[in-house]
Amino acid sequence: MTDDYRVLNKANWDERAPAHAASPDYDLHRYLTEPDFIGEVVRFDQPLLGDVRGLRVVHLQCHIGTDTLSLARLGxxxxxxxxxxxxxxxxxxxxxxxxxxxxFVEADVYDAESVLGAGQFDLVFTGIGALCWLPSIRRWAETVAGLLRPGGRLFLREGHPMLWATDEKHTDRLVLGYPYFELPEPMVFADEGTYVETDAEFTATTTHEWNHGLGEIVTAVLDAGLTLTGLTEHTSVPWNALPGQMFREPSGEWRLSEHPERLPLSYTLQAGKF
Incomplete structure (x- = not known):
């Protein structure tokens, strides 16, 4: 596989980063004015994440660093x-x-071990909307295992692969429109907008993305030598993933307005290097 997907996806994220930082959806003003402010995503994670004080943590695919800062504020x-x-x-x-x-280190996630060093971290943290940009979930899991010291752990909260397989253009019903399983070739999208409120106009609109089935993710983690310690599926996700079919809770999480038990929207996976 060529590296074309990296070039296209990097151009897309490079163009969107300033717009995301300026958008009210990322709450940068609260990080700047409230010294104890923790972002909604990490607040949701805290009950399962536990105490991270003093741990050496790497946040893979950290984007503009709001969740990274939230982890730092937790110690x-x-x-x-x-x-x-x-x-x-x-x-x-x-x-x-x-x-x-x-x-903050600039590098592709697959190069993280060579750039940061093997066995350096107590915790690898990866948040919502990261894995879909990677063509191989097995290579990702091997990278995670390489970064962890003995006794270290992985904490991953992600959009559920069933959600990623759902076509959000249908606003009145749930329709499966995209692959659930990882395929060699990417899904190619051309999206002139972004997932936050912004008036910015973009030119780097083409992206390459992949889905990874939950079984594929778990198997990759196990095959990389990690031990699964937790897998929790959630009926909420921190953005309006299915417009016209969701409502926002006071916590900032979004749920299906009708029969939320029909569809898992996100999941938390934990694993250790024992």
Whole structure:
């Protein structure tokens, strides 16, 4: 496989990063004005994430660093990694303006072990909307295992592959329109917008994406030598993933308005290197 997907996807994220930082949906003003503010995603994670004080954490695919900063505010020693230079400009500015001691590294996620070193981290954290940009879930799991020290753990909360397989253009019913399982060839999208509120106009609109079935993800983690310690499916997700069919809760999470038990929207997977 060529690296064309990296070029296209990086151009897309580089262009969107400043718009995301300026959007009210990312709450940068609250990070800047409220020293104890923790973002909605990490707040949702906390009951399962537990105490991270003093842990050496790497946040893979960290984007503009809001969740990275939230982890640091929980007491972790955090490194953020992303392949988008424009995203890291925003992340470094946010850390500097809030006085957070966070290292941000520009690299592709598959290169994380060679760039950051093997066995360096107590916790690998990956958040919502990361895995769909990667063509091989097995290679990702091997990278995670390589980054962890003995006794370290993986914490992943992601959009559920059943949600990624659902066609959001249908606003009155649930329709499966995309692959559930990982395929060699990407799904190719051309989207002029983005997932946050913004007036910005974009030109780098083509992206390559992949879905990965839940069984494929679990198997990849196990085959990489990690031990599964938790798998929880959720009926909520932190964005309006199916417009016209969802409502937003006070927590910021979105759920199906009718019969939410029909569809898992996200999941939390935990694993350890024992």
């Amino acid at each position: 972790a020693n955090v490194t953020g990694l992303d392949f988008s230079s424009a995203s890291l400009v925003q992340a470094r500015q946010l850390a500097e303006r809030t006085g957070a001691a966070i290292e």
